[in-house]
Amino acid sequence: MDKWDANSNSFLIIIKERLPRITDKNLHLIQNAYEYAKLAHSGQLRANGKPYFEEHCVPVALHVLNFGMNTPLICAALLHDTIEDTSTTVKNLKDNFGEEIAFLVEGVSKLGKIKYSGNEYHVESLRKFFVFVAQDVRVVILKLADRLHNLETLQYLPAEKQHRIAIESIMIHAPLASRMGMGKLVSKINDLAFPYAYPQEYKKTRSIMDELIKNSDETVKKIHRDLSVDLYNDLNYLPKIDNRIKGTYSFYKKLIRKKWNYKEIYDLIAIRAIVQSIPDCYRALGVIHHHWRPVPGRIKDYIAIPKPNGYQSLHSAVFSGDGHIIEIQIRTPEMHQFDEYGLASHHNYKHIDTQKGTDKESFAWIEQLRELQNSNLTASEYYSQLKTDFFEDRIFVFTPKGDVVDLPVRASILDFAYAVHTEIGERASGGRINGKFMALKTQLKSEQIVEIVTNKKAHPSDKWLGMCITNNALSNIRKYLKIKST
Numbered sequence: 001m002d003k004w005d006a007n008s009n010s011f012l013i014i015i016k017e018r019l020p021r022i023t024d025k026n027l028h029l030i031q032n033a034y035e036y037a038k039l040a041h042s043g044q045l046r047a048n049g050k051p052y053f054e055e056h057c058v059p060v061a062l063h064v065l066n067f068g069m070n071t072p073l074i075c076a077a078l079l080h081d082t083i084e085d086t087s088t089t090v091k092n093l094k095d096n097f098g099e100e101i102a103f104l105v106e107g108v109s110k111l112g113k114i115k116y117s118g119n120e121y122h123v124e125s126l127r128k129f130f131v132f133v134a135q136d137v138r139v140v141i142l143k144l145a146d147r148l149h150n151l152e153t154l155q156y157l158p159a160e161k162q163h164r165i166a167i168e169s170i171m172i173h174a175p176l177a178s179r180m181g182m183g184k185l186v187s188k189i190n191d192l193a194f195p196y197a198y199p200q201e202y203k204k205t206r207s208i209m210d211e212l213i214k215n216s217d218e219t220v221k222k223i224h225r226d227l228s229v230d231l232y233n234d235l236n237y238l239p240k241i242d243n244r245i246k247g248t249y250s251f252y253k254k255l256i257r258k259k260w261n262y263k264e265i266y267d268l269i270a271i272r273a274i275v276q277s278i279p280d281c282y283r284a285l286g287v288i289h290h291h292w293r294p295v296p297g298r299i300k301d302y303i304a305i306p307k308p309n310g311y312q313s314l315h316s317a318v319f320s321g322d323g324h325i326i327e328i329q330i331r332t333p334e335m336h337q338f339d340e341y342g343l344a345s346h347h348n349y350k351h352i353d354t355q356k357g358t359d360k361e362s363f364a365w366i367e368q369l370r371e372l373q374n375s376n377l378t379a380s381e382y383y384s385q386l387k388t389d390f391f392e393d394r395i396f397v398f399t400p401k402g403d404v405v406d407l408p409v410r411a412s413i414l415d416f417a418y419a420v421h422t423e424i425g426e427r428a429s430g431g432r433i434n435g436k437f438m439a440l441k442t443q444l445k446s447e448q449i450v451e452i453v454t455n456k457k458a459h460p461s462d463k464w465l466g467m468c469i470t471n472n473a474l475s476n477i478r479k480y481l482k483i484k485s486t
């Protein structure tokens with residue numbers, strides 16, 4: 001051990017503490033990745049003037065560790081900027097660390113090139129494209145850890161860059177974390193980005209929150225005390241009870257839904273009890289409703305009907321008796337762990353297969369990930385199986401501005417034109433694929449840049465029905481032909 005660099009030594013102590021069953025071989029691999037990346041980044045500084053490797057790569061590796069990942073992704077995290085920012089090549093990484101780690105670093109480097117252009121219309125396609133490029137869910141997780149650390153150190157960047165990164169994080173990264181059930185990470189990303197993305201809205205939201213928190217402080221303390229006594233008497237043990245304050249961004253979204261009428265928001269502060277079992281959750285709910293009158297219509301059973309991302313808990317808002325309404329949340333330790341770490345904690349999470357009422361439409365593509373789950377796997381093994389090739393029947397095509405449009409395989413220029421806009425579809429006469437003019441029926445391939453060429457005289461005809469395959473294009477063409485013939 002004495003030959004180890006002092007810094008890598010303290011990093012390895014943390015790894016050993018957190019992964020007590022790690023093998024010497026893996027520990028050695030992590031040590032090598034540490035020393036290699038440190039050397040590759042030597043002399044480089046971060047925007048805050050401190051050494052790049054220690055101030056960025058190491059914290060990203062610790063985030064990945066916190067998300068429940070192990071050796072390959074920890075190594076990839078230490079090395080994640082070597083291809084992008086140093087003279088290291090993919091081949092260097094393969095030779096030194098093997099195919100898997102090289103693949104993960106290469107993947108995260110590719111994701112670094114995807115930028116959100118500001119067009120909300122195609123943002124869902126961009127999220128899918130992100131997962132498609134990653135090819136492996138672990139690469140997405142690594143990118144989220146990287147982005148989280150960039151947001152944590154955003155204060156050192158110039159204002160324009162802060163704004164761009166913040167908006168992109170809210171539009172792309174936070175929703176992806178949400179699809180993976182990483183609820184804690186979603187609010188971390190959003191809350192770090194919010195003040196830079198929408199400064200005025202942030203200030204307004206924050207001042208409402210601070211006022212409300214101050215006003216209900218005494219009430220919350222009293223309920224907390226009474227609840228401890230009640231639950232102890234009924235359950236014969238003292239559950240862990242804490243207060244959770246809603247994230248600033250999430251409170252802001254709710255303010256918008258309620259048209260800034262903050263008196264209609266009851267869950268700014270929630271008191272959360274963690275009890276030992278599901279039957280105890282329902283017992284605790286009974287105890288609470290016996291003591292405090294519940295607000296009608298505010299009882300939510302996310303145990304029987306989990307949220308689409310897998311979240312489970314019982315929620316109820318109660319009248320405090322002194323003019324306040326306070327939300328109480330009840331859950332088991334497994335549900336709590338899932339809320340913190342999402343799918344990464346699924347391996348010791350037994351209740352996920354009871355989920356009902358899942359919103360299949362909007363979550364279909366991440367639901368497919370979940371079908372692969374196998375309770376005998378550790379989180380890392382589980383993720384390593386999540387190749388994202390469920391997009392193999394989709395293609396991702398770019399507009400000249402860089403927006404992403406996702407289409408089924410064998411889609412044509414005409415399908416693309418209708419996907420961009422119906423009016424553009426109806427006036428399309430051809431398209432430039434990577435600058436070269438092609439006929440409307442030409443089939444597209446992933447990552448091509450397509451510009452539609454329009455012509456005032458062009459219009460849909462019967463022939464067009466044979467040139468496209470998407471429902472959107474076909475139904476718009478039929479609609480046009482029907483109107484014309486009547």
Ligand code: MN
Nearest residue numbers: 056080081146
């Ligand atoms: Mn980075």
